Amino acid sequence: MIDRIKRLETLFLQEINTIITKMTAAGNFGGFVTITAVHVSKDLASAKVYFSVFGSPEDKKKTQEQLSLLRKELGALLRHRLHLKRIPSFNFEYDDTPEKASRVESIFKVIEKEHDHE
Known part of the structure; x- marks a missing residue:
């Protein structure tokens, strides 16, 4: 069952990205x-x-609102595209990992500059 869930996660990731890219x-x-x-x-x-x-932060807020409105439509689109018996209900959550990575990278650059000046 875990293998099936992983395959579905990958499939949903690809399909949702395709749909969102077109909408963007x-x-x-x-x-x-x-x-x-x-x-x-x-x-x-x-x-x-x-x-x-x-x-911008406004873009993030607008996107969160649009994705929330898109939940049911997304399920219908995926049901049509994938022909699966059961499509889960989707909840969208903001992923701040890229922002955290950017902050860590900037900290490393500051440390590197300080180290070069010693």
Whole structure:
């Protein structure tokens, strides 16, 4: 069952990214949206979809609102595209990992500059 869940997570990640990319190109979201991960529950009833936004805090807020409105439509689109018996309900959560990585990288650069000056 775990292998099936992993395959579904990968499949949902690819499909949702494709759908979101098309919607971003159409101007439905603020900023550049990337789906970073999908975690499906063991009972396949729900899935958390993690996303990041390259843009302003307002872009992040707008994207969160748009994704919340998109939940049911996304399920219908995936049901049509994937022909699966059961599509989980999707909950979108902001993934701040890219921001954290950027902060860590900037700290390393500061440390490197300080080390070079010694």
